Each structure stands twice: as C-alpha cells, then as structure tokens.
Amino acid sequence: MKWKALDAEPCSIxxxxxxVGDRWSLLVLRDCFLRVRRFEEFQRRLGVTRHILADRLKRFVEAGILSRVAYQTSPERHEYVLTQKGLELYPVLMAMARWGDAWMDDGAGPPLRYRHRPCGHHFTPVMCCSECGEPLDPRAVTVEPGPGLGSEDAQLLPPARQNPAS
Amino acid sequence: MKWKALDAEPCSIxxxxxxVGDRWSLLVLRDCFLRVRRFEEFQRRLGVTRHILADRLKRFVEAGILSRVAYQTSPERHEYVLTQKGLELYPVLMAMARWGDAWMDDGAGPPLRYRHRPCGHHFTPVMCCSECGEPLDPRAVTVEPGPGLGSEDAQLLPPARQNPAS
DNA sequence: TGACAAAGTTCCAAAAAGGAACTAACATCA
DNA sequence: TGATGTTAGTTCCTTTTTGGAACTTTGTCA
Structure with a gap:
C-alpha cells in the first residue's frame, strides 16, 4: 500500500x-495549536528542512486543515492558521500528549501542563463515550460494520470476537 | 531534527x-486493537512490506508497547499482543477514527461503528476534561510550563498569549 | 548602496520504503 | 523418502522521501 492509497481505504484511521501519518505533519500541527503561524517560526522551532515544511504547509492548505492568510502586502506575506477542520484534530494531539506524559517521562515530570479555563483546574484529557460520558476502556468497546464498509471489506473486521482490545 | 532525537525533546507529543510517527506504526496498532496478533495476518491485512512489518513489531516489543508471546513450540511461533502501555494508545487511534469519520467521509458513512458495552449505545469518542468532565475546546485550554520543561526550553511555549488554539 | 528579512526553491547526498525472492524450522501428505 | 505447505522472518536491489546547505525573490531600513 502506498501513501496515496491511504485516503481511499475503508478505514477512518x-x-x-x-x-498526519508522518512526524513532521503532527509537529507542525502541534505548533499551530501553540499559535505558531509563520514559516520562519515553524522552521526555527522545529528544525525541519525548509522544503519539507513548505510541502507540509501546502498539503494542509490544500486539505483545508490550515488556511493561508495574508498579514501584509508589499511584499505579500502569509501566515497559516487552523481551520475548523484543523482545530478538530486537537483530540489527536492531546491523546498523544497524554500518552507521552504517562509513558515517556524522563523523570522530570510533564513538560507542559494544561488548564481548563471553564473549570479552572489542571487536567489530563480523557477519552469518553459521547452517550454516557464514561471514560472509554478499549475492552468495553465493540466494533460493528458501518454503512461505509463495503461487503468485500468485511475481512477488515475483528477476526473472532467483535471486541477490539487485546 | 532526526528520528532519534525525538524522544529526547521536552515535548510529550x-x-x-x-x-507512532509514521503511518505503518499506527496501522499496525489499529490492527492490534482489532485483535490481529500474527505476522502473517498483519502482512495480509495491511499489505505492508515484510521487512518493514518485522521492524515495526520489533520496535514495539522493545518499547514495551507489544509483547511477543509464544503460542506454540516446535517450531516456535509467537504472536504480538498489546501491553498496558500499548492499550493506553487507544485514545490516539480513536481520536483519528473520529476525525476521519467527520472529515474524510466519502459519502458512504463511517466504515465502522462503535458500541459502548456498559451503556449499550453507539457512540463517538469525545475528549474531555478529567476534572469537570466537559468536552475540551482547544480555545478553552491554557498551556503552562510543567516541571519537565527546562528553563532553556521556555521558547517552546506559545508566543504571545498562553492559549493553544488558533 | 549594502545589509536584512520572510518565504520559499533548487541541488545533491543519505535514509527509508517498496517489491520480490530467499531461508529456516518444522508438519504433513503421497 | 521426497515434495509441498506454513509461519516468520531476512536479503537484495530499486524507488521514494528526507536531510542539509546554498540560492532566489521581493521588498524594507539605515
């Protein structure tokens, strides 16, 4: 399977x-959520090669994840800001931050802490059920075919039981 | 910045x-959550080249994300199962599944649906605040330096305001 | 005029991935 | 006994993607 074929797979992941299937894409998005907006600043902060950065920003703009807006004319300069589509990637980033805090700590504690302004507390992000609000345990979730799964793709489903956990 | 330097960054993401900074790693993990356990089955389902698959499985085992357990002797055969460390990557996968369902739908609807056994409903995963239980809006979250952020890394923080959103 | 800045682009070398065939260690079948 | 099959890899070579550094464009400022 090639890069290009991924978006045609019958799988939302x-x-x-x-x-976002490469490290630079996700690091660029991380910086977007930290309010970084300009080419030079992404480049300085990430240390990414300039043409890779240019490529990723272009792809994100084409995908509607970032929008490229002028902040001055003569010479024209643009900055990159998250669209709604991009903003909704927040849970992906927060899930990674949470896992890194839990499992990649070098002993110094978390590099960043997050405060939820509405309630005022430091928090960790928790993935919950939209219906009952309880935290999700992978062993308590059952996978079922959805309308977007072609009948010939049914082998993508879990083999024996219908339970996606270890 | 090279691959190897990533795990030394003062950033949990x-x-x-x-x-998980490449597509095959995450697709392997997706299949792990769908109860795929054996080399041949990963290979058949993913279409990944065999040596890439062997490499990713080895890295996951070394990292403690998967464990390699014998399921028969003579000849010895092993299968790969998620450890607790691996199971806790579930929110990362579910966040991606959710975003794909919302933004990458080809018109046919979601390929998979998820049912939360404790409450019995189909659901979507929602990232919530651990303290108040409310869904997280990126614009309502403030980032602060944590104990693991060296003073020389403070420039990693958001530039102007302390608010990680667009 | 010369230096500086932002946002890219170009060129080449190095690393990673794709593709296909090959190997090891047994089991089973004719 | 030899041929074939199964699982889990490994090896070799080609193609694609990154990394690193220099260069370009369009304009400002001193």
Whole structure:
C-alpha cells in the first residue's frame, strides 16, 4: 500500500493518516495549536528542512486543515492558521500528549501542563463515550460494520470476537 | 531534527511520535486493537512490506508497547499482543477514527461503528476534561510550563498569549 | 548602496520504503 | 523418502522521501 492509497481505504484511521501519518505533519500541527503561524517560526522551532515544511504547509492548505492568510502586502506575506477542520484534530494531539506524559517521562515530570479555563483546574484529557460520558476502556468497546464498509471489506473486521482490545 | 532525537525533546507529543510517527506504526496498532496478533495476518491485512512489518513489531516489543508471546513450540511461533502501555494508545487511534469519520467521509458513512458495552449505545469518542468532565475546546485550554520543561526550553511555549488554539 | 528579512526553491547526498525472492524450522501428505 | 505447505522472518536491489546547505525573490531600513 502506498501513501496515496491511504485516503481511499475503508478505514477512518487510515484516511486520517493520509494527512498526519508522518512526524513532521503532527509537529507542525502541534505548533499551530501553540499559535505558531509563520514559516520562519515553524522552521526555527522545529528544525525541519525548509522544503519539507513548505510541502507540509501546502498539503494542509490544500486539505483545508490550515488556511493561508495574508498579514501584509508589499511584499505579500502569509501566515497559516487552523481551520475548523484543523482545530478538530486537537483530540489527536492531546491523546498523544497524554500518552507521552504517562509513558515517556524522563523523570522530570510533564513538560507542559494544561488548564481548563471553564473549570479552572489542571487536567489530563480523557477519552469518553459521547452517550454516557464514561471514560472509554478499549475492552468495553465493540466494533460493528458501518454503512461505509463495503461487503468485500468485511475481512477488515475483528477476526473472532467483535471486541477490539487485546 | 532526526528520528532519534525525538524522544529526547521536552515535548510529550514529540516523544510519542518517536514511536507512532509514521503511518505503518499506527496501522499496525489499529490492527492490534482489532485483535490481529500474527505476522502473517498483519502482512495480509495491511499489505505492508515484510521487512518493514518485522521492524515495526520489533520496535514495539522493545518499547514495551507489544509483547511477543509464544503460542506454540516446535517450531516456535509467537504472536504480538498489546501491553498496558500499548492499550493506553487507544485514545490516539480513536481520536483519528473520529476525525476521519467527520472529515474524510466519502459519502458512504463511517466504515465502522462503535458500541459502548456498559451503556449499550453507539457512540463517538469525545475528549474531555478529567476534572469537570466537559468536552475540551482547544480555545478553552491554557498551556503552562510543567516541571519537565527546562528553563532553556521556555521558547517552546506559545508566543504571545498562553492559549493553544488558533 | 549594502545589509536584512520572510518565504520559499533548487541541488545533491543519505535514509527509508517498496517489491520480490530467499531461508529456516518444522508438519504433513503421497 | 521426497515434495509441498506454513509461519516468520531476512536479503537484495530499486524507488521514494528526507536531510542539509546554498540560492532566489521581493521588498524594507539605515
């Protein structure tokens, strides 16, 4: 399977990976959420090669994840800001931040802490059920075919039981 | 910045990406959550080249994300199962699945649906505040330096305001 | 005029991924 | 006994993607 084929897979994870399936894409998005907006600042902060950065920004703009807006004319300069589509990638980033805090700590504690302004507390992000609000345990979730799964793709489903956990 | 340097960054997202910062890693994990366990089955389902698959499985085992357990002797055969560390990557995958369902739908609807066994409903995963339980809006979250952020890394913080959103 | 800045682009070398065939260690079948 | 099959890899070579550094364009400022 090639890069290009990912967005045609009957799997929302694979389709999402067609945009964020490499480390630079996600680090660029991380910086977007930290309010970085300009080419030079992404480059300075990330240390990414300039043509890779240019490529990723272009792809994000084409995908509607970032929008490229002029902040001055003569010479024209643009900055990159998250669209709604981009903003909704926040849970992906927060899930990674949470896992890194839990499992990649070098002993110094978390590099960043997050405060939820509405309630005022430091928090950790928790993935919850939209219906009952309880935290999700992978062993308590059952996978079922959805309308977007072609009948010939049914082998993508879990083999024996219908339960997606270890 | 090279691959290897990622896990030394003072950023939990970057550290997490040192394991899941490529598409095959995440697709392998997706299949793990769908109860795929054996080399041949990963290979058949993913279409990934065999040596890439072997490499990713080895890295996951070394990282403690998967464990390699024998399921028969003579000849010895092993299968790969998620550890607790691996299971806790579930929110990352679910966040991607959710975003793909919302933004990469080809018109056919979601390929998979998820049912929360404790409450019995189909659901979507929602990232919530651990303290108040409310869904997280990126614009309502403030970032602060944590104990693991060296003073020389303070420039990683948001530039002007302390608010990580667009 | 010369230096500086932002946002890219170009060129070449190095690293990673794709593709296909090959290997090891057994089991089973004719 | 030899041929074939299965699982889990490994090896070799080609193609694609990155990394690194220099260069370009369009304009400002001193």
């Amino acid at each position: 694979a389709r999402t990976l067609s945009f | 970057a550290r997490t990406l040192s394991f």
